[in-house]
Amino acid sequence: MLGQYFESLESGILSSIEKDGGKASPRKLYALEIARLGRRLYDGGHKVAWCGVAAPFDLLNAMGLTSCFVEFVGAMLASTGMAGNIIEQADHWGYSSDACSYHRSVTGAALAGLMPVPEILVGTTCPCTGGLGVIENLARHFGKPLFVLNIPQNDTVEDVRYLADQLRDLVGFASGHTGIPFDQERLTRAIENTNAARELFVEIFDLASRVPSPASSKDLNNFMISLALLLGTRECVDLARAFKDEFARRVETGSAGVKGEEIRLLWIQNRIQFKNPIEKMLEDEFRACIVIDELNDIYWDPIDPDDPFEGIARRCILIPFNGPSSRRIEHLKKLALTYRVHGAINPCNWGCRQGTGMRGLIEAGLREVGVPVLNLEVDCVDDRKFTEGQFRTRIEAFMEMIGSNRSSRRDS
Amino acid sequence: MYYLGIDIGSLSCDAVLLDGHGRVVADAIVPTGAKNAEAIALATELVLNRAGATREKVKAVVSTGYGRDRVEGRLASVTEITCHARGMRHLNEKARILIDIGGQDSKCILMSETGAVVNFAMNDKCAAGTGRFLEAMARVLQVDIDEMGELDRGARGDVTISSICTVFAESEVVSLIARGENICEIALGLNRSIASRTVSLVKRVAPDIDGMGIAMSGGVARNRGVVRALEEALGRPIFVPEAPDLVGALGAALFALERGARRVSRDDGRHADGRREGECA
Numbered sequence: 001m002l003g004q005y006f007e008s009l010e011s012g013i014l015s016s017i018e019k020d021g022g023k024a025s026p027r028k029l030y031a032l033e034i035a036r037l038g039r040r041l042y043d044g045g046h047k048v049a050w051c052g053v054a055a056p057f058d059l060l061n062a063m064g065l066t067s068c069f070v071e072f073v074g075a076m077l078a079s080t081g082m083a084g085n086i087i088e089q090a091d092h093w094g095y096s097s098d099a100c101s102y103h104r105s106v107t108g109a110a111l112a113g114l115m116p117v118p119e120i121l122v123g124t125t126c127p128c129t130g131g132l133g134v135i136e137n138l139a140r141h142f143g144k145p146l147f148v149l150n151i152p153q154n155d156t157v158e159d160v161r162y163l164a165d166q167l168r169d170l171v172g173f174a175s176g177h178t179g180i181p182f183d184q185e186r187l188t189r190a191i192e193n194t195n196a197a198r199e200l201f202v203e204i205f206d207l208a209s210r211v212p213s214p215a216s217s218k219d220l221n222n223f224m225i226s227l228a229l230l231l232g233t234r235e236c237v238d239l240a241r242a243f244k245d246e247f248a249r250r251v252e253t254g255s256a257g258v259k260g261e262e263i264r265l266l267w268i269q270n271r272i273q274f275k276n277p278i279e280k281m282l283e284d285e286f287r288a289c290i291v292i293d294e295l296n297d298i299y300w301d302p303i304d305p306d307d308p309f310e311g312i313a314r315r316c317i318l319i320p321f322n323g324p325s326s327r328r329i330e331h332l333k334k335l336a337l338t339y340r341v342h343g344a345i346n347p348c349n350w351g352c353r354q355g356t357g358m359r360g361l362i363e364a365g366l367r368e369v370g371v372p373v374l375n376l377e378v379d380c381v382d383d384r385k386f387t388e389g390q391f392r393t394r395i396e397a398f399m400e401m402i403g404s405n406r407s408s409r410r411d412s
Numbered sequence: 413m414y415y416l417g418i419d420i421g422s423l424s425c426d427a428v429l430l431d432g433h434g435r436v437v438a439d440a441i442v443p444t445g446a447k448n449a450e451a452i453a454l455a456t457e458l459v460l461n462r463a464g465a466t467r468e469k470v471k472a473v474v475s476t477g478y479g480r481d482r483v484e485g486r487l488a489s490v491t492e493i494t495c496h497a498r499g500m501r502h503l504n505e506k507a508r509i510l511i512d513i514g515g516q517d518s519k520c521i522l523m524s525e526t527g528a529v530v531n532f533a534m535n536d537k538c539a540a541g542t543g544r545f546l547e548a549m550a551r552v553l554q555v556d557i558d559e560m561g562e563l564d565r566g567a568r569g570d571v572t573i574s575s576i577c578t579v580f581a582e583s584e585v586v587s588l589i590a591r592g593e594n595i596c597e598i599a600l601g602l603n604r605s606i607a608s609r610t611v612s613l614v615k616r617v618a619p620d621i622d623g624m625g626i627a628m629s630g631g632v633a634r635n636r637g638v639v640r641a642l643e644e645a646l647g648r649p650i651f652v653p654e655a656p657d658l659v660g661a662l663g664a665a666l667f668a669l670e671r672g673a674r675r676v677s678r679d680d681g682r683h684a685d686g687r688r689e690g691e692c693a
Contacts, residue, residue: 372530393491393492394534397494397529400494400529401528401532404528404529405530408528
């Protein structure tokens with residue numbers, strides 16, 4: 001089912017590009033690459049590694065593995081409107097309906113035979129133990145070998161070395177179980193691609209922070225979280241360049257992502273993955289634009305292509321979700337100030353202890369820099385729990401509040 | 413000229429009519445029922461009749477409540493959060509925290525010293541602790557909803573009732589009745605259950621309530637038992653206006669007066685320059 005979906009998505013996008021004389025927006029090219037990744041995962045012709053979110057995808061790509069974090073499947077099922085039925089399968093298996101729907105949908109998909117059998121699984125202890133539990137379940141379900149990366153929390157020489165050594169072990173593990181020999185030259189080229197893409201991402205986010213932002217609410221939706229899967233590839237560099245060029249063009253021509261941009265918003269954690277009217281409503285009715293997502297940031301340094309393990313390890317450790325909440329909150333404050341946002345929306349995905357556990361601290365932290373937060377309680381994957389009227393009232397009231405406070409400040 | 417505010421909620425449709433000086437000349441509360449349009453028409457007709465006015469004399473209408481976008485001929489629609497804050501500010505300038513419990517929503521609104529909304533929190537996931545919750549409990553207790561407010565008089569307070577879910581709470585109440593528990597104890601348990609849920613909303617928007625005036629609006633504020641339980645839980649008196657269920661409609665009417673006087677054009681909740689209520693000029 002999903003394999004067919006990705007195949008027809010890819011061919012549909014390709015014919016649309018052909019129809020437009022080979023021209024395509026960066027967002028269309030992004031959708032094309034996601035479709036291609038999905039097709040590779042499902043076509044049976046590639047060796048697959050199911051992973052945790054913080055896995056080193058450039059390293060795995062360099063080893064010729066089609067690798068992907070499992071939550072991707074949950075997001076895809078949600079975007080196609082299929083998540084509800086699949087989630088029920090996980091519930092029948094004993095998952096609590098209060099648990100994270102990304103993970104319930106992945107588990108349901110595996111039980112329904114909708115997940116390709118991997119060669120290996122690579123779990124990560126960050127960002128959440130729920131995700132690691134799913135990977136462990138999948139390893140047992142598929143009867144395939146599991147490697148768990150224990151990601152330490154501190155950016156110290158010892159912690160970086162500890163993780164870098166695990167990454168070296170991962171290479172041996174993956175090579176041993178897949179039969180793919182490790183190729184240092186191929187890894188060097190992959191890291192050069194990672195660094196090239198990184199430079200372009202920095203430029204993209206710098207452009208997106210301009211006032212008005214050249215980015216619409218949709219342009220960078222799920223951007224960095226998905227492109228992490230393509231790190232190390234030429235396609236990732238080309239895609240990043242397409243976004244950078246488009247945003248530079250828009251800035252040069254004074255073309256804003258949202259015409260007449262009035263309100264700038266920060267979106268915390270992940271977007272809602274199923275079709276919903278929120279972004280359109282924000283833009284059409286309030287001229288409000290989501291100019292920055294929490295996950296759209298480059299917080300890591302360029303990596304040494306000739307000796308990449310320490311650099312990759314540091315990148316994993318520095319994920320803002322890793323470590324104490326103060327680190328994540330400082331990161332959010334930095335984004336709020338850099339992007340000059342007027343408010344932040346935290347969807348507080350149901351069942352996500354990571355997301356909801358610290359929401360009070362996040363709210364207090366952002367208020368310190370004058371940014372109010374709207375805490376929604378939404379299941380980002382299961383559309384059966386979405387009640388549009390309730391969300392509309394909360395968002396409208398939040399927009400009224402921001403608008404009225406800005407007016408008061410201007411008047412005083 | 414007159415200015416009309418309509419608050420179309422899940423249980424009732426409330427209307428307030430102001431004159432050009434901002435004085436309330438008429439109000440009405442009718443059940444929403446299954447057809448919003450009929451409730452809106454009836455509430456409008458009632459306030460016009462009571463004021464001896466005609467529709468032509470109404471210069472501006474602002475709507476609020478969950479059915480706010482269904483009010484035809486409105487100048488703007490404004491959320492109930494903003495309207496309740498505006499209405500309460502008009503009634504009590506000292507109120508900084510507003511608790512509004514309606515038919516299916518409970519919310520807490522933090523206002524600045526000038527009355528602007530600076531934060532708010534609403535019930536999520538379920539409507540336990542709202543007007544619907546009380547209706548269900550009144551049905552189980554076989555009392556009229558209006559009697560619920562004084563039912564807890566004389567209770568010792570040794571019954572605790574779940575605030576997680578209306579259905580679970582209902583079955584708990586059935587069990588308590590079956591085992592012969594005194595009705596007044598059950599009523600106090602229910603009021604405290606609502607208070608406990610509501611206090612968490614208050615603490616979310618205002619961790620420290622010292623020195624802040626607290627007010628309550630919405631139909632549930634008519635229930636003195638719930639108000640007493642909230643006062644006990646917060647350790648503070650709560651201001652309740654004479655007609656707490658009309659505060660949203662009053663706020664909407666005040667917006668109609670402000671905006672109507674400025675002769676803003678009506679176009680689906682937008683001002684002449686395309687802005688919506690609350691947006692910056």
